[in-house]
Amino acid sequence: MVHAAPQTDGDVSLVVSSGIIYAGCAGRIFCLNFSGDITLTRGFLSGGPETRIALHHLCTLLFVGVDGYAAALDARGFGIVWFEKMQDGSGPTCVLESRDKVYVGCNGRVYRFDYANGTVKKTADLGTTTGYREVHLALDKDLKCLFVGTHGYGACLGVEFLERKYLKSLPGSGHSVTHVTAKGDKAFFANNGRVFQLDANGDVVGRNDLDGYGNVGISLAMLGADRLIVGPDGYCVGILLLKPGTECYVTIGLPQDMRLCVS
Numbered sequence: 001m002v003h004a005a006p007q008t009d010g011d012v013s014l015v016v017s018s019g020i021i022y023a024g025c026a027g028r029i030f031c032l033n034f035s036g037d038i039t040l041t042r043g044f045l046s047g048g049p050e051t052r053i054a055l056h057h058l059c060t061l062l063f064v065g066v067d068g069y070a071a072a073l074d075a076r077g078f079g080i081v082w083f084e085k086m087q088d089g090s091g092p093t094c095v096l097e098s099r100d101k102v103y104v105g106c107n108g109r110v111y112r113f114d115y116a117n118g119t120v121k122k123t124a125d126l127g128t129t130t131g132y133r134e135v136h137l138a139l140d141k142d143l144k145c146l147f148v149g150t151h152g153y154g155a156c157l158g159v160e161f162l163e164r165k166y167l168k169s170l171p172g173s174g175h176s177v178t179h180v181t182a183k184g185d186k187a188f189f190a191n192n193g194r195v196f197q198l199d200a201n202g203d204v205v206g207r208n209d210l211d212g213y214g215n216v217g218i219s220l221a222m223l224g225a226d227r228l229i230v231g232p233d234g235y236c237v238g239i240l241l242l243k244p245g246t247e248c249y250v251t252i253g254l255p256q257d258m259r260l261c262v263s
Contacts, residue, residue, distance in 0.1 A: 008104055013052045017059050022075075024051035027066055029078060042078040049225070054095040054102075056115065063102055063115075065093030070104045070111075072118060082118030085227040086111070088132055096137045101159065103146060105135025110162055124162035126150055131175055147187040149178030154189040166202025166253050172209075181220040181228075188228055190218040195230055195239065206241070213237055 013024040028051065031040035050065040061081060062073045065227040068090035072081040086093065086106040094105040102113040108127025111120055126135075126148065133151040140147070146163065148155040152173040156165040170178065170189055178191040188206075189196045193215025197206035210218075214233020221229045228239040 011050045013050070015053055015055045015062075017055055019023060022053055022055065024053040024064060024066070027051055029062070029064060029073065031078070037126065040078055040254055042073070050092045054097045056097055057099065061115065063095045063097055065095040065104055066108070067091065068093060069111065070095060070102075070106075070118075072102070072115065081116075084113070084118050085121070087123075088127075091126045091132075094135055094137050096139065098139055098143055098159075100183075105137050105148065105150070107110060108132040108150060109133065109134060110137070110146070110157060112160075112162055120129055122160075122162045123156055124164065126153070126167065129153070129167060130155075133175070134177045136178065136180050138180045138187070140182050141184045141185070145182075145185070145187075147180045147182050147189075149180035149189050149191070151175050152178060152191060154178065154187065154196065154202070155182065156187065156198075156200075162247070165200075166198070168198055168202040170196050171204065171207075179196055179218055179220050181222055183222040183225070183228075188220055188222075190220050190230060193218070193232060195228070197221070197241075208239060210237060230241065241256050 130151040136149040
């Protein structure tokens with residue numbers, strides 16, 4: 001099945017749950033079945049660089065981030081439950097939900113919202129250090145740490161009060177969009193052609209410069225317990241994570257091994 005959202009152009013954010021596909025693109029939200037039929041749509045805002053979505057763990061609400069706004073929609077009918085504008089203008093807006101906590105990242109700030117009414121409970125301002133740029137979010141396995149990638153930095157915040165545990169300038173990254181993912185208590189950050197693992201103190205314990213695979217558009221995902229999948233510049237790279245001092249390599253779909261040793 002290949003389906004193009006009508007009259008849209010841009011990145012597409014997807015969530016799949018209970019036979020339903022939710023998609024966000026260019027300020028619009030779509031609901032599709034597994035046959036590719038659009039069963040529901042809503043124009044959220046006109047345009048916007050990206051539309052990012054997250055689903056409540058009980059599948060009752062769909063959280064939306066687009067161009068400096070965050071909202072909660074009824075997941076079945078797309079009625080607006082709450083709608084809030086972030087501080088300091090527009091830009092890509094990341095959303096993440098866990099156990100009735102909604103986290104939003106935009107322009108160097110991270111917010112924790114009340115999932116039911118959209119009240120801002122806490123705010124963390126990383127912008128004075130990192131620059132007011134795009135923010136990406138991930139949670140650890142035990143839901144004790146919120147990892148943040150922004151503007152060439154990796155950060156760790158507390159999940160309740162958003163207190164800062166570390167803020168690390170990633171070596172050689174420059175001021176670039178920084179993606180993040182987590183596996184267990186491990187946090188991985190990627191930007192500008194590089195992948196890093198940071199420990200609980202914010203120290204770099206693993207690094208891969210992805211030589212030969214470009215330096216733009218890096219995205220991250222975990223596959224199983226020991227494989228990190230990286231998408232740089234049109235490639236799909238798999239990195240096998242092993243203990244320091246052991247042979248550490250990758251052979252997933254590419255003709256050249258990549259190396260990253262981590263603790």
